[in-house]
Amino acid sequence: MDEAGPGTAAGDVDAADKPVVLEVSHLTKIFDDSQIPGADGMGNRVIVDLSLQVRKNDFLCILGPSGCGKTTLLRCIGGFENFEGKIRINGIERRTPGTDRIMVFQDYNQLFPWKTVEKNIQYGLKLKGIRDKEELRRLSDHALETVGLSGYQKYYPHQLSGGMKQRVAIAKALALKPEIILMDEPFAALDAITRNTLQQELLRISADQDWDCTIIFITHNIQEAIVLGTRIMVMEKGGTIAVNEKNPIRRPVTPASEGYGAYWNKLHAALYRA
Amino acid sequence: MKKSFRESKSCDILVKVLFLVLVAIIWEITAKAHVFGERSEIVFPTIEAIGAAFVRNFTKGYAGTGLALYTLNSMNLLLRGLLIGIGLAFAFSGLSMISRTFSNVYNLCVTIFDLLPGVALLPVVIVIFGVKPGVIVFLVVHSVIWPMSRSVLDGFKAAPKIYVEAGKNLGLNGPGLLFGVYVPAAAAYIVSGLKVGWARAWRGLIAAEMVFGIASCPGIGLYINQMRTNMKNAEMYATLIVIIIIGLVVQYGILNPIEKMTVRRWGMVSAA
Numbered sequence A: 001m002d003e004a005g006p007g008t009a010a011g012d013v014d015a016a017d018k019p020v021v022l023e024v025s026h027l028t029k030i031f032d033d034s035q036i037p038g039a040d041g042m043g044n045r046v047i048v049d050l051s052l053q054v055r056k057n058d059f060l061c062i063l064g065p066s067g068c069g070k071t072t073l074l075r076c077i078g079g080f081e082n083f084e085g086k087i088r089i090n091g092i093e094r095r096t097p098g099t100d101r102i103m104v105f106q107d108y109n110q111l112f113p114w115k116t117v118e119k120n121i122q123y124g125l126k127l128k129g130i131r132d133k134e135e136l137r138r139l140s141d142h143a144l145e146t147v148g149l150s151g152y153q154k155y156y157p158h159q160l161s162g163g164m165k166q167r168v169a170i171a172k173a174l175a176l177k178p179e180i181i182l183m184d185e186p187f188a189a190l191d192a193i194t195r196n197t198l199q200q201e202l203l204r205i206s207a208d209q210d211w212d213c214t215i216i217f218i219t220h221n222i223q224e225a226i227v228l229g230t231r232i233m234v235m236e237k238g239g240t241i242a243v244n245e246k247n248p249i250r251r252p253v254t255p256a257s258e259g260y261g262a263y264w265n266k267l268h269a270a271l272y273r274a
Numbered sequence B: 001m002k003k004s005f006r007e008s009k010s011c012d013i014l015v016k017v018l019f020l021v022l023v024a025i026i027w028e029i030t031a032k033a034h035v036f037g038e039r040s041e042i043v044f045p046t047i048e049a050i051g052a053a054f055v056r057n058f059t060k061g062y063a064g065t066g067l068a069l070y071t072l073n074s075m076n077l078l079l080r081g082l083l084i085g086i087g088l089a090f091a092f093s094g095l096s097m098i099s100r101t102f103s104n105v106y107n108l109c110v111t112i113f114d115l116l117p118g119v120a121l122l123p124v125v126i127v128i129f130g131v132k133p134g135v136i137v138f139l140v141v142h143s144v145i146w147p148m149s150r151s152v153l154d155g156f157k158a159a160p161k162i163y164v165e166a167g168k169n170l171g172l173n174g175p176g177l178l179f180g181v182y183v184p185a186a187a188a189y190i191v192s193g194l195k196v197g198w199a200r201a202w203r204g205l206i207a208a209e210m211v212f213g214i215a216s217c218p219g220i221g222l223y224i225n226q227m228r229t230n231m232k233n234a235e236m237y238a239t240l241i242v243i244i245i246i247g248l249v250v251q252y253g254i255l256n257p258i259e260k261m262t263v264r265r266w267g268m269v270s271a272a
């Protein structure tokens, strides 16, 4: 979908004054399939020549059919995969993981089970060189408060529900103040009610200037994308970008928002054509 | 809901205690009935006799040396061997994570040497190094290092990819990643390795002392042998009880608390 939607032009204008945080240029990711019986051995070309920019404070929601390479794209940005092309953060090329890009995985067993909630959050901060105990406590308390988990400092992850674990994972990411937070369907495994609550919280946090976040958020859910994203991208098989535009629906988005139905239908069509 | 007594912990303990009492009663009846005629007093000394021998072991001992000293000697060698063995197991397993070549060679060594009972190796070691307490330490190291390495290596291999990636995301690399993620992630395996390693080391130690008891450094194994040659069977049984008690103390006083403080506390599934 190359023609600009009604919201695109306006969106690009007011986003253009923000600096580019992430620049993906000519990204190509080919998985080796020589070990897979039946494959042609030419490699599974998951992403071919993808270019993408994410600006400061963008909340980019990526939609796409299963298997189109969304997770792969995020893992390349995170530095967890080898790839061809260039990925730059604030102009500096990155090929390996680092605390400037923090990943929130889909699997909610991503916290270290041997550390308490508080220590899980503080660990990355310690590794970044913060030694002062008071400072560490202040930072982790603040992050926990933001995700509504004050009082759970001393809990071990196995004592939390799935939704709470994802909140801690988000708090951990926030506390590190990365340039960009990479979220791969973080709410996909949660029930509808918890998912809704967490969406609202994430929306609030992402709009909070104190946290000053830039987020890429993968989802299968069109509604989630429209509610959360400031920008929306639809990926096709082969990693082609079908849609990449400013979210035209004004916040706060509800199904009753003006233009919601039409936009939902447009994304739905783009997804299913893809 | 209140659990019935049959399902309670106290019931479990009661069953175990009752079983031990039953065994003791049967033993005592067998002893008193002189089932083995002439030799009954030797084969089946009464519980009173064993109890008295237990005390005698520590007060009089053998040739002026009490069993406490023998035990201390054994524990000293054991502890040294365990520390060296566990340390080496971690060091080599860690190196295996860094170098593929080393990993191949070390895995082969673990497979080969794990099959070799320490006592079988002992004559060779003695031929080379002579009869010294160090030989027993060597044997303890041998008993603990291979099962421990197997567990640690398996634990590293089973470390969930998501923890490793989360660690890398925080900037961990090399040794930092090894100690920050792989080691705690392998906790369940390490604990089970400790249990197996300890049991092997303890048995290996006693066996080595019995076969090659060293008079210059007398241990529990040697003591049992001395009791046997002196036909002091009650003392012999009493020493077996000492060996069991030490095993229980280590199991319940050291290993179980370690497990409770790590794997259980963190809600990690225990490794088989």
Ligand SMILES: Nc1ncnc2c1ncn2[C@@H]1O[C@H](COP(=O)(O)OP(=O)(O)OP(=O)(O)O)[C@@H](O)[C@H]1O
Binding pocket: A031, A032, A044, A046, A064, A065, A066, A067, A068, A069, A070, A071, A072, A073
């Ligand atoms: N480690 C891997 N080795 C080989 N092929 C892989 C690997 N990971 C992913 N792929 C392939 O890459 C393609 C895209 O996978 P990816 O997980 O990125 O899809 P996705 O868009 O995230 O799908 P979903 O929405 O179902 O999560 C798939 O065809 C998959 O088979």
Ligand SMILES: [Mg+2]
Binding pocket: A070, A071, A072, A184
């Ligand atoms: Mg995916």
